[in-house]
Amino acid sequence: MPVSENGTAQEVAAARVLVGSASDFREGDRKLVQVAGRTVGVFRVEGRFYAYENTCLHQGGPVCEGRYFPKMTAVVTGDGRVLGEKYDESEPHLVCPWHGWEFDLRTGEFCGDRSKKLRSYTVETEGDEVYVA
Amino acid sequence: MSELYDRGKIQIENLLRNARAQADQRGFDRFPIVDVDSHHYEDRRWDEIIPYIEDDGIRDWARAMTERSGKAAATTITTAQVGNQEVSGRILRAGRNQLADLRDLSAEQRKHDDVARMLWAMDMMGIDYTIMFPTPMLHLSLHPAAEVEVALARAYTRWLTEELLPQDDRIRTLAYLPFNDPEASLRMIEEFGDTPGVVGFMVTSIRYRPVHANEYAPVYAALQERGLPLAFHAAYNWHEQSMTQLNKFISAHALGFSFCNIIHMTNMIVNGIPERFPGLKLAWVESGLAWIPFLMQRLDNEYLMRTSEAPLLKRLPSDYMRDMYFSTQPMERTAPTGMMRESFEMMNAENTLLYSSDYPHWDFDVPSVIYDLPFLTDRARHKILGGNACELFGLPTDKRAPASAAEAGLAPMVGEAVPVASTLS
Numbered sequence: 143m144p145v146s147e148n149g150t151a152q153e154v155a156a157a158r159v160l161v162g163s164a165s166d167f168r169e170g171d172r173k174l175v176q177v178a179g180r181t182v183g184v185f186r187v188e189g190r191f192y193a194y195e196n197t198c199l200h201q202g203g204p205v206c207e208g209r210y211f212p213k214m215t216a217v218v219t220g221d222g223r224v225l226g227e228k229y230d231e232s233e234p235h236l237v238c239p240w241h242g243w244e245f246d247l248r249t250g251e252f253c254g255d256r257s258k259k260l261r262s263y264t265v266e267t268e269g270d271e272v273y274v275a
Numbered sequence: 276m277s278e279l280y281d282r283g284k285i286q287i288e289n290l291l292r293n294a295r296a297q298a299d300q301r302g303f304d305r306f307p308i309v310d311v312d313s314h315h316y317e318d319r320r321w322d323e324i325i326p327y328i329e330d331d332g333i334r335d336w337a338r339a340m341t342e343r344s345g346k347a348a349a350t351t352i353t354t355a356q357v358g359n360q361e362v363s364g365r366i367l368r369a370g371r372n373q374l375a376d377l378r379d380l381s382a383e384q385r386k387h388d389d390v391a392r393m394l395w396a397m398d399m400m401g402i403d404y405t406i407m408f409p410t411p412m413l414h415l416s417l418h419p420a421a422e423v424e425v426a427l428a429r430a431y432t433r434w435l436t437e438e439l440l441p442q443d444d445r446i447r448t449l450a451y452l453p454f455n456d457p458e459a460s461l462r463m464i465e466e467f468g469d470t471p472g473v474v475g476f477m478v479t480s481i482r483y484r485p486v487h488a489n490e491y492a493p494v495y496a497a498l499q500e501r502g503l504p505l506a507f508h509a510a511y512n513w514h515e516q517s518m519t520q521l522n523k524f525i526s527a528h529a530l531g532f533s534f535c536n537i538i539h540m541t542n543m544i545v546n547g548i549p550e551r552f553p554g555l556k557l558a559w560v561e562s563g564l565a566w567i568p569f570l571m572q573r574l575d576n577e578y579l580m581r582t583s584e585a586p587l588l589k590r591l592p593s594d595y596m597r598d599m600y601f602s603t604q605p606m607e608r609t610a611p612t613g614m615m616r617e618s619f620e621m622m623n624a625e626n627t628l629l630y631s632s633d634y635p636h637w638d639f640d641v642p643s644v645i646y647d648l649p650f651l652t653d654r655a656r657h658k659i660l661g662g663n664a665c666e667l668f669g670l671p672t673d674k675r676a677p678a679s680a681a682e683a684g685l686a687p688m689v690g691e692a693v694p695v696a697s698t699l700s
């Protein structure tokens with residue numbers, strides 16, 4: 143089983159699966175496809191494609207069907223007072239609809255513990271065609 | 276980036292499809308699964324329930340509030356809590372917003388919508404029997420007028436047992452006791468104790484009348500005599516004086532759901548209710564499990580220094596607790612496996628735990644949460660997931676959920692089981 147740069151084992155599908163044409167994907171669009179018996183969510187974020195298994199690390203919920211929310215941050219003054227909360231839109235999260243576990247949409251990392259990641263898949267584009275492998 | 280967030284929401288076709296896959300992968304068709312705590316949203320049915328209110332004044336009050344406020348009537352006649360269950364819209368609960376949009380379950384099954392939704396969720400999770408609780412009524416215990424608690428409890432119970440439960444015997448209830456009125460509670464037991472579908476009674480735990488008060492002696496005696504369990508269903512009360520210091524839902528919820536049952540359990544034990552009513556079957560619902568070893572240690576430690584303050588006790592407080600029943604959800608699963616194993620042993624888990632989903636509430640547990648615990652024997656698994664509840668509530672042990680996704684009307688799902696995280700470490 144090949145291991146990606148970050149050391150996480152990646153699923154290898156028996157064959158590539160055609161997801162659709164790249165031009166069908168606008169920013170933020172996603173598609174669910176079947177890859178070797180598993181449901182995989184394919185996302186387009188800032189022009190790049192990401193694919194994750196639709197199984198949450200918590201109780202196995204359909205994480206890829208969840209909503210996107212920006213990372214939440216607290217506004218803290220230099221002297222330690224909290225002034226409120228602000229979204230950081232530069233870090234989009236994919237939120238599992240079952241109980242709210244949040245994952246970094248661009249890495250699949252679990253935001254509650256960055257050492258845990260969603261099972262990810264390699265996305266290949268050939269011409270206008272997008273494949274999950 | 277805002278373009279991205281504009282497309283952040285899609286229609287989910289079947290929110291519980293993965294639960295059905297888990298049931299298939301684990302073979303949940305091999306043994307009965309009982310869910311001792313699921314919910315419906317009775318506040319959406321007040322127009323059906325109101326005609327069952329017997330008191331003319333309270334019925335007209337309720338009707339007038341419905342006409343004025345529509346669906347909000349439930350919170351104008353009962354009591355409301357400040358809430359943020361869905362973490363500002365992140366969690367999508369099936370009971371609220373899924374599937375019913377796509378097809379009309381109740382028309383398909385010719386059943387009340389609440390029955391149809393419940394059966395659908397049970398079929399998806401592989402659950403054979405469920406004990407269904409209301410939702411906003413869990414706060415009715417805080418109503419300042421005891422007669423309103425009595426009137427609504429009676430109306431709800433009559434509606435439930437006359438209209439809903441006769442439609443399918445997979446759904447049972449622990450009937451609501453209006454505990455702010457002990458005499459009315461006793462009358463409820465006498466009236467509904469033998470009603471089909473009623474497997475016991477429940478008290479909602481956010482309340483202020485001490486449960487060891489002598490006025491409850493006839494209530495406990497009546498339950499003991501009939502062999503009917505009494506469940507204390509936890510809730511949170513953000514208006515509770517100590518809780519008003521907490522600014523976040525996470526805080527009020529995490530503490531509140533254990534806090535209320537810790538208070539009642541402490542009163543029950545220290546005042547010797549298990550010695551006075553040794554046949555009374557008590558179940559503690561929806562406080563999680565971590566509070567049990569905590570309270571066992573706190574009470575045992577102090578009891579040994581102060582036995583004369585609890586003269587009715589013949590055993591350690593924890594010994595009495597090990598004779599009671601506890602629902603499993605929301606099961607805290609972040610401790611090291613060894614610590615969880617010890618906790619399970621300490622609470623006699625194999626014989627006292629009752630699986631509960633709490634579905635469709637936000638912190639629900641699928642049956643795999645129990646099934647995948649690495650330290651349970653098969654026997655313990657089966658007992659916690661169903662056997663203990665079948666025995667306690669006198670339920671049949673036959674399989675009622677579909678045996679597979681295909682039987683449940685879904686395309687077959689393949690792929691091997693991915694264990695749900697038993698711990699984070």
Ligand code: FES
Pocket residue numbers: 198199200201202203204205238239240241242243
């Ligand atoms: S299954 Fe995803 S948050 Fe629980």
